[in-house]
Amino acid sequence: MAIHPTAQVDASARLADGVEIGAWSIVGPGVTLAAGVRVASHVVIQQDTSVGAGTTIHPFCVMGGDPQHGGYKGEPVALEIGANCTIREHSTFNRGTPGDRKLTTVGDGCLFMTGAHVGHDCVVGSHVTFANNATLGGHARIGDRVFLGGLCAVHQFGRVGQGAIVGGLSAVTRDVIPYGSAWGNHVRLHGLNLIGLKRKGYGKAEVRRLLAAYRDIxxxxxxxxxxxxxxxxxxxxLPEIQEIIAFIREDTRRPVALPGE
Incomplete structure (x- = not known):
């Protein structure tokens, strides 16, 4: 372990081999840092937070902060961040609330650009990208391989299905279907995330069938x-289409974004 002499590490924190903690950073009680985690200077990991192996946290991030919820009274709640994530400057991640999951979770291999925010009780999948200042309200659910554009904001209890892309400056007040492409203020559905599908290895014939199903729906x-x-x-x-249909039919608090709305 390489811990700068100005860093403050609580006695109850658990640090695995290869952890690095930079100058003036604070690691609070109940924090677990897995092997190879790198914490830069001026980072605060408040409490009850676990960070997966190989994740890097850049300066001025606040991880595991209290939930921004008026009803929170200091109950035990937690934050879990997966392996091999990159969390850039000024990002903030809150712990859960007793009224919901008591837990905020982030998957593996995610990229959070400058100023990203993950609110209390959110579930973020793996290989997700948040562009600068993308924001999640509490209880949001983000699927695997989602891309959220800069300055977009997902409303409380909102859902963005796996493989979807949301354009920058979008107010996401309606759920975005898996593999969907949505943007606008407020967000509208504009088709499928064709670039994401191609990057995932879908061929032309597969994409044509998915587009045909999209038009039929x-x-x-x-x-x-x-x-x-x-x-x-x-x-x-087509499992992707079955996933979209199940997503639409799920009983949730937000309507689904549709074309032309």
């Missing part, structure tokens, strides 16, 4: 519920 005539039923039957062999 969102652009065909008839009642929306009937279109969902028809697409569920017609594309039973």
């Amino acid at each position: 969102f652009e065909a005539p008839g009642l929306f519920s009937e279109r969902l039923d028809a697409a569920q039957a017609a594309y039973a062999d």
Whole structure:
């Protein structure tokens, strides 16, 4: 371990081999840092936070802060961050609340650019990218391989399905379907995240079928519920479409973003 002499590390913190802690950083009670975690200078890891192996936290981040919730009275709540994440300057991550999961979780391999914020009780998947100042309200759920553009904000209890992309400056007051491409203030659905699908290795034939299913769900005539039923039957062999349909039908607090709204 390489701990700068000006750093303050609580006696109850657990540090694995290869942990580095820079000048003037604070590691509070109940914090666990796995092997190879690098904490730069002027970082605060307040308490009850675990950070996975190989994650790097840049200066002026505040990790494991109290939830920004008026009802929080100091109860035991936690934050878990996965392995091999990069957390850039001034990012903030809050612990959970007793009224929900008591836990905020972040997956592996995520990139949080400058000023990103993850609110209390959020669930963030793996290989997610937050551009500068992307923000999650409390209880939000973000799937794997999501890209959130700079200065976008996801409302409390909002959902963004895996593989989706949200454009910068977007107010996400409606849920974004898996593999969707959405932007605007307030956010609207503009199709599928074609770039993300290609990067994930989808071929032209697969993308064409996904686009056909998208049009059948969102652009065909008839009642929306009937279109969902028809697409569920017609594309039973496409797990991505079944995932989108299940996402739409899930009973949640936010409506789903639709084209043209």
